Amino acid sequence: MPFIVTVAQRKGGAGKTTLCCQLIAALVGCGLDVAAIDMDDQRSLTRWAETRAARLGGLDFAHDTASGFTVAMAARRARAADILLIDTPPSVEPAVARAIALADLVLAPLQLSPLDLDASLPTARMIGEARRDALFVINRAPPRARVADRIRSEISRHGLPVAAAELRSRAAFAESIADGRGVTESEPRGRAAAEVAALTDELLSVAGLRRAAA
Ligand SMILES: Nc1ncnc2c1ncn2[C@@H]1O[C@H](COP(=O)(O)OP(=O)(O)OP(=O)(O)O)[C@@H](O)[C@H]1O
Ligand SMILES: [Mg+2]
Numbered sequence: 001m002p003f004i005v006t007v008a009q010r011k012g013g014a015g016k017t018t019l020c021c022q023l024i025a026a027l028v029g030c031g032l033d034v035a036a037i038d039m040d041d042q043r044s045l046t047r048w049a050e051t052r053a054a055r056l057g058g059l060d061f062a063h064d065t066a067s068g069f070t071v072a073m074a075a076r077r078a079r080a081a082d083i084l085l086i087d088t089p090p091s092v093e094p095a096v097a098r099a100i101a102l103a104d105l106v107l108a109p110l111q112l113s114p115l116d117l118d119a120s121l122p123t124a125r126m127i128g129e130a131r132r133d134a135l136f137v138i139n140r141a142p143p144r145a146r147v148a149d150r151i152r153s154e155i156s157r158h159g160l161p162v163a164a165a166e167l168r169s170r171a172a173f174a175e176s177i178a179d180g181r182g183v184t185e186s187e188p189r190g191r192a193a194a195e196v197a198a199l200t201d202e203l204l205s206v207a208g209l210r211r212a213a214a
Pocket of ligand 1: 009012019042088089090139140141167170173
């Protein structure tokens with residue numbers, strides 16, 4: 001079975017789909033066999049996959065869609081992959097609970113505002129109740145902001161595990177996604193790519209996976 005990463009965050013627009021697209025592109029670039037499941041009926045991840053397939057003349061990872069009822073079956077179909085990413089809708093509905101129950105690791109993007117932190121706590125509780133390992137990923141971090149440091153310390157007061165790698169607010173993330181790519185492909189030497197590469201390394205180390213030899 002693949003290492004299963006469920007990307008979940010009840011707060012809408014936190015960066016779940018952005019994280020999925022960027023990590024899929026980076027993991028494919030590491031030579032891994034990657035699978036993805038889109039559980040959000042906004043189908044943003046699926047649109048990215050379609051753009052990517054049109055660009056490449058085929059898809060370089062296994063893409064699927066699923067509901068809460070079919071996600072376990074879809075995960076079994078992905079059993080040959082090294083790593084499976086599941087994108088979920090912004091809620092704590094039972095479908096998301098099912099995806100969290102399947103996960104080896106839950107990634108929860110989080111923006112550094114008090115409103116975002118409050119809105120995230122139900123997701124944190126859901127992860128805790130399911131006894132899953134999790135990493136909150138700071139997304140759209142502002143370069144310098146006092147409120148950001150306050151939120152960082154509040155996050156640790158809540159005992160939430162936070163990834164060392166953070167993603168800043170950068171146009172490159174959305175631009176690459178519009179092209180069916182990730183920043184590690186569109187601007188491999190850019191700062192956005194360095195952030196995604198750091199997060200990818202952190203994920204690979206938690207997953208016990210290695211980059212395939214070039
Ligand atoms: N680090 C970032 N820098 C700049 N823009 C970002 C960043 N992360 C996300 N965005 C933008 O924020 C918006 C929401 O991101 P995204 O769709 O990934 O969030 P989501 O959590 O999947 O949303 P939903 O809850 O609706 O599924 C998008 O327009 C995206 O391009
Ligand atoms: Mg989304």
